[in-house]
Amino acid sequence: MDILRSVRDRLRPGKGTVISLPYLWLLVFFFVPFLIVLKISFAEQELAIPPFTRLLQYDSDMGMLNISLNLSNYLFIFTDELYLDTYLSSLQVALFTTLMCLLIGYPIAYAIARANPAARNVLLMLVMLPFWTSFLLRVYAWMGLLQPTGIINNLLMSLGLISEPLMLFHNQFSLYLVMVYAYLPFMILPLYAHLVKMDVTLLEAANDLGARPLKAFWTITLPLSKNGIIAGSMMVFIPAVGEFVIPELVGGPNVLMIGKVLWNEFFDNNNWPMASAVATIMVVMLIVPIALFHRYETRQLEGENV
Amino acid sequence: MLDAVAERKTAAGAPVEETPYLQISGIVKKFGDNFAVDHVDLAIRKNEIFALLGSSGCGKSTLLRMLAGMERPTAGKVILDGQDITGLAPYDRPINMMFQSYALFPHMTVEQNIAFGLKQDRLLKKAIVERVLEMLDLVQLRKFATRKPYQLSGGQQQRVALARSLAKRPKLLLLDEPLGALDKKLRQQTQLELVNMLETVGVTCMMVTHDQEEAMTMASRIGIMSEGQLLQVGTPTEIYDYPNCRFTAEFIGETNLFAGQVVVDEPHYVEIESAELGERIHVDHGITGPKGMQVWASIRPEDVRLDRLEFTPAPNAARGVIEDIAYLGSYSIYHVRLPSGKIVKSVVPSSRWYEAGEEAPTWGESVNLRWRSDLPVVLTM
Numbered sequence: 254m255d256i257l258r259s260v261r262d263r264l265r266p267g268k269g270t271v272i273s274l275p276y277l278w279l280l281v282f283f284f285v286p287f288l289i290v291l292k293i294s295f296a297e298q299e300l301a302i303p304p305f306t307r308l309l310q311y312d313s314d315m316g317m318l319n320i321s322l323n324l325s326n327y328l329f330i331f332t333d334e335l336y337l338d339t340y341l342s343s344l345q346v347a348l349f350t351t352l353m354c355l356l357i358g359y360p361i362a363y364a365i366a367r368a369n370p371a372a373r374n375v376l377l378m379l380v381m382l383p384f385w386t387s388f389l390l391r392v393y394a395w396m397g398l399l400q401p402t403g404i405i406n407n408l409l410m411s412l413g414l415i416s417e418p419l420m421l422f423h424n425q426f427s428l429y430l431v432m433v434y435a436y437l438p439f440m441i442l443p444l445y446a447h448l449v450k451m452d453v454t455l456l457e458a459a460n461d462l463g464a465r466p467l468k469a470f471w472t473i474t475l476p477l478s479k480n481g482i483i484a485g486s487m488m489v490f491i492p493a494v495g496e497f498v499i500p501e502l503v504g505g506p507n508v509l510m511i512g513k514v515l516w517n518e519f520f521d522n523n524n525w526p527m528a529s530a531v532a533t534i535m536v537v538m539l540i541v542p543i544a545l546f547h548r549y550e551t552r553q554l555e556g557e558n559v
Numbered sequence: 560m561l562d563a564v565a566e567r568k569t570a571a572g573a574p575v576e577e578t579p580y581l582q583i584s585g586i587v588k589k590f591g592d593n594f595a596v597d598h599v600d601l602a603i604r605k606n607e608i609f610a611l612l613g614s615s616g617c618g619k620s621t622l623l624r625m626l627a628g629m630e631r632p633t634a635g636k637v638i639l640d641g642q643d644i645t646g647l648a649p650y651d652r653p654i655n656m657m658f659q660s661y662a663l664f665p666h667m668t669v670e671q672n673i674a675f676g677l678k679q680d681r682l683l684k685k686a687i688v689e690r691v692l693e694m695l696d697l698v699q700l701r702k703f704a705t706r707k708p709y710q711l712s713g714g715q716q717q718r719v720a721l722a723r724s725l726a727k728r729p730k731l732l733l734l735d736e737p738l739g740a741l742d743k744k745l746r747q748q749t750q751l752e753l754v755n756m757l758e759t760v761g762v763t764c765m766m767v768t769h770d771q772e773e774a775m776t777m778a779s780r781i782g783i784m785s786e787g788q789l790l791q792v793g794t795p796t797e798i799y800d801y802p803n804c805r806f807t808a809e810f811i812g813e814t815n816l817f818a819g820q821v822v823v824d825e826p827h828y829v830e831i832e833s834a835e836l837g838e839r840i841h842v843d844h845g846i847t848g849p850k851g852m853q854v855w856a857s858i859r860p861e862d863v864r865l866d867r868l869e870f871t872p873a874p875n876a877a878r879g880v881i882e883d884i885a886y887l888g889s890y891s892i893y894h895v896r897l898p899s900g901k902i903v904k905s906v907v908p909s910s911r912w913y914e915a916g917e918e919a920p921t922w923g924e925s926v927n928l929r930w931r932s933d934l935p936v937v938l939t940m
Contacts, residue, residue, distance in 0.1 A: 464679050
């Protein structure tokens, strides 16, 4: 019977299409572009259109196919301290952003998950409300708030609370503030999804067995929301590493981030191969957390509540 | 002078009982304007297995949750082993609960689940390990100590839940529908196993169930609850044989209820005129109540004899037509319609007909129903 069924399932055309569709999507819109970037990263800058040398060249005189792999971009990245510092700085900013999102987002997600079902939808709506406005507009709004002549400083000055503008802009404070603001929903939503599924009687059982509420949280709620924490952290960490707009607009010139370097190489220096090499290394760096994230997601889907 | 008064009171009152281990007095829980639990008084002896029985929404679970400390009573008092625990938080009570869903911690192994409560008491590691092993042996799950709950069957999970709730040696064990999540076959087998384990440990138990069979098999005493009130408390036999109201009579087992008025009220017998039966019901014992009072006579289906002899009108007898037969193997339930339209149920052992060498009665046949006059129970509410 089982064999018959599996044969029939395999012959059914619809099933394969459904499964292959997301893979096709990834192939066309992620993997192929990545290969192109990888290819460019091994080229040399050239004054031409496109502005890089070809990887494969057919030499008709010799009747040979020349493959020129130029590793100098990578070599340069690994020897120039500026690039290394930028990578480390990007990782650091992403890590702190993730940690702060977790510390702020967890209580929010917990409160929403424990609110009564009618209030829950409203609260979730409020979390998602910022998405209704363009991301760029929201960053500009923060600029308007934080600038030395911005709304906050003007208000405080006119109230006579301060005599000189506070330095709220173009520094670490403004960078982290806007990063956390922008990425917080990506932390809250997966955390909420995990916390709302949790059986409240588990906490009652823990209390019943002598654990005070705080202890019950540490021993039951927190371990059981581990997958939510991982999912949320990855959703914040991965895009935060390559973030460009926020460090550029509110972080100021002193903030080193890989997104800015990419932009500079690509648009200011017109050095596509270098930009591609920078991007390739970033992707390779992120593959580890992405793989980790994927593993936990799969486990979660398989219903193994570990 | 005072002593003399006290003495007289004791002498006149009910027989002096030992002080109960668990004393619930005047407990009330209101949700808004509704009484979930309505002034319940209950006393439970040490090492007793007591069952609260009632349909869903009757307040039994709320009462249990108040004992566990998860709900705060609106009024009333709970005293356990001489200690007033009414205001104590769940984690400060010497009470443990086995949850209906078991509420096993999914990220912990069987061992870790059982040890959880002991760790909260900051016992020595060695003592914890010993107690966990003792509990694993009790529920015969030693082999499964390092499994996670999802790797166990329903019956095994239930035993882990039991072991976990017993590990701290609670003064009172609460069981919320202990077998509710098991399928029927497993439930019957587990009932007696569970009682044996509880008796081995020697723990005072309060269980909540909607399954009367479960309550009657497992509990030494049963309390019937309806609409937040405790209607009757007694041993399974007392409750079944002497229900004190129509709710209990119909809830525990099946019964035939005949509404009627008391027409003869003598010290040793009463007669009830029942339009539903068409005859008088003669009951062999007196009742307290005026003549003409509205009462109900309850007669269990197994007490109703069914035969096809010549019918002579008499008290406690009626003639009707068989409308339905539920054949259940060793016995059948006959549904007999009386001329008044009332359906009376009679349980007849299957052996009866072939022992008498008769054909079993069938649909549409007219039969006689009768019962002994000492069997009906007269209910006033």
